[in-house]
Amino acid sequence: MSKLNQIGLQKEDSKQVAEQLNVLLANYHLYYQNLRGFHWNIKGVYFFQLHDKFEELYNTALTKIDAIAERILTIGQQPLHTFSDYIRLSKIQEASNVSDGMAAVTATHENLTVLLGLEREVLQLAAETGDEGTVSLISEDINENEKTLWMLKAFLS
DSSP, X not given: XXXXXXXXXXXXXXXXXXXXXXXXXXXHHHHHHHHHHHHHHOBSTTHHHHHHHHHHHHXXXXXXXXXXXXXXXXXXXXXXXXXHHHHHHOSSOOXXXXXXXXXXXXXXXXXXXXXXXXXXXXXXXXXXXXXXXXXXXXXXXXXXXXXXXXXXXXXXX
């Protein structure tokens, strides 16, 4: 039996990368759902700005969720797909009944900080195992999330 997966990576290495990608996937789902709630429930003087921004962020998150799940499949593993798994694995907590703009932006900043930390862990492991496809996917996401964090911080300042 081959020790390589369908794209020529070590199966055991890909299993470890997939485990970390599944944790990232779980966190992205909580981040996404929080953004949906902020979008729907935001009130106050920043309503128009933040309503649109949260929609932009959750649409971007949805695209990233799909890319992460497809990467897990590409490396020969199974993406998690139940809410119970997401809640069990996620470091990001559900945000409930947040309608204040500054509180929603603060929570989004905190959530993105968690995602960045997880992405850096995935990036390191993927690089160590020679998984350039995952490195590329995560590197691009890190760059985008760092810029978003900078913008959120500027808004909060």
